[in-house]
Amino acid sequence: MAIKYELIKECKQSGARLGKITTPHGVIETPIFMPVGTQATVKAMTPEELKDINSQIILSNTYHLYLRPGHKLVEKAGGLHKFMNWDRPILTDSGGFQVFSLGDLRKISEEGVEFRSHLDGSKHFISPEKAIEIENALGADIIMAFDECAPYPADRNYVKNSLERTTRWAKRCKEAHKNVDTQALFGIIQGGMYKDLREQSIKEIIDLDFPGYAVGGLSVGEPKPLMYEVLEYTTPLMPKDKPRYLMGVGSPDCLIEGVIRGIDMFDCVLPTRIARNGTAMTSLGKVVIKNAKYAEDFMPLDPNCDCYTCKNYSRAYLRHLFKAGEILSARLVTYHNLYFLLKLMENIRNAIKEDRLLDFRKEFFEKYGYEL
């Protein structure tokens, strides 16, 4: 087995899980947020900076790497870890979400998905077998099955067909997976916002016996309360002895709510993407750095933060850098946002240890300005 999951404890107040995952590239303490390095780089960051802020694992995107520079090139380079100079764990998605997002540029069949590259319009075909071939070449510690993520809203029939195809594809992925000892293949649960379909998907996917499971098909445009509701009836049916990964979720409130509902792993481009647009997540809510009110504000981005950015630079300077289009702006705000989320996850883990995650949520939301 490529990975081992250990459930350390459950929070007596919330039921949230504290655990650890041992991978070929080291141990991950869960619950954890995974910074996204789409094109074999977490945008604007070096691997050393990611380590400075305690990134335990990063995610990279199969679809993007397949198109550029190509998985065979990455394999020749010695795999993704070596190519990008990152020696800690990596998770790759399957590319499914990206190709389904291409809309008119893709055509789904039972065999797989035919699509045109967003880069040059060239024609490609990804099947479950092909997705696993690519992920095997990239060599991440955790790889994801090729699934079909239904949009929101979607009618019952569509969702049912899509989850059943996801099961058949999951089986094909498992059969195609070559590196069972060095790469853990996770199954993905679909079923949209329909309770009975979620139950069907959970049963089918868990019957295939993967070393970990993702909850897919959430954070696709549905209201947050609906996402929380789906999680509430989904996670209790998932095995306790395997990690649970909620895909595409990264806002502070959703991270806390997800952990309370039994999730161990998260990823999202949100902290890095909004950073490049000059928006910081802080303990006092969002700071949109280009706003005129920060022009002569010599306070740090977040007065309660002790990251490199907050220790050394003022809002006035960050605003200047942003308005001047300077790369350092993207660097400093990205650094802060990732630090903020990873620190939040650390605080969440500590609150679980101390059986006070509901209290922590209340305190955090009061400062951050979120409604419970």
Add this chain to the structure above:
Amino acid sequence: MAIKYELIKECKQSGARLGKITTPHGVIETPIFMPVGTQATVKAMTPEELKDINSQIILSNTYHLYLRPGHKLVEKAGGLHKFMNWDRPILTDSGGFQVFSLGDLRKISEEGVEFRSHLDGSKHFISPEKAIEIENALGADIIMAFDECAPYPADRNYVKNSLERTTRWAKRCKEAHKNVDTQALFGIIQGGMYKDLREQSIKEIIDLDFPGYAVGGLSVGEPKPLMYEVLEYTTPLMPKDKPRYLMGVGSPDCLIEGVIRGIDMFDCVLPTRIARNGTAMTSLGKVVIKNAKYAEDFMPLDPNCDCYTCKNYSRAYLRHLFKAGEILSARLVTYHNLYFLLKLMENIRNAIKEDRLLDFRKEFFEKYGYEL
């Protein structure tokens, strides 16, 4: 006096000078190259990274900082050092070169230069007094007089008028300068490519007695041999006990040739600008990283370099980052190019110590692919 220059020795082989400048923010070993931080940031770099590669002093641009964020804001922030989190020496230019480069957007009179901002077209006026007021507010260790830099080619009359105005303006700058104890005001020698006009400018500017002198009006489009020729008759007429700064020069061959002709300080956007375009300076000549031949080249950018970039990343990865438009590409190549030039300056200083700078030039040019 804000600074003290000490001439340590002259190379017996070449006559090049080894020296040190003591400033309010530390000692600079000369000859030195100054990375350019136009908008209060050396593009793509943090101050810590600049220190890692042994940047002793950086340059920032008065024209840009005056327009954005404004010198009064920088002053309120506690000065440029504090604003940008850089505690080593800074040199600011006067903005003269930038406003003269605006072409149709500026109008010169004896009083000063009226111009329109390249950012928003707003109207501004900079006189020698205003330039010094701005530089005093920014608070750099070394500040430059407001001069008129004649273009190349330019006729004798134009150059003569312009150098004489530069002298009158230098006098006004000196009179306007308030922080004589904490900021050293350098005079600038003009005179274009005319030997007698250079001699006239040297005499007039040196009569005003500045703590350091720049050779201006070079690297403005003239052929390199002509620049070397001007330096050959200019530097012998400059005082030995003051630092000499050749403005706007940063290609490896010109740095070596400039030092051999008695120059102590250089600045240029070249290494940082070409880095963002994916071009690296290496011991084997230029590497244009986007070229197809590097697609599967797993060698470092420069096999003879031990910088962070060369120790950790391949040409194939750097090419991928560049083609994917990733910020890390600009970061890693900028880091390397500045490291390369600062290491070159260190090697030049060592060669002067050992009286073998002409030998060093020969060895360097043979590898680098330059003609002597």
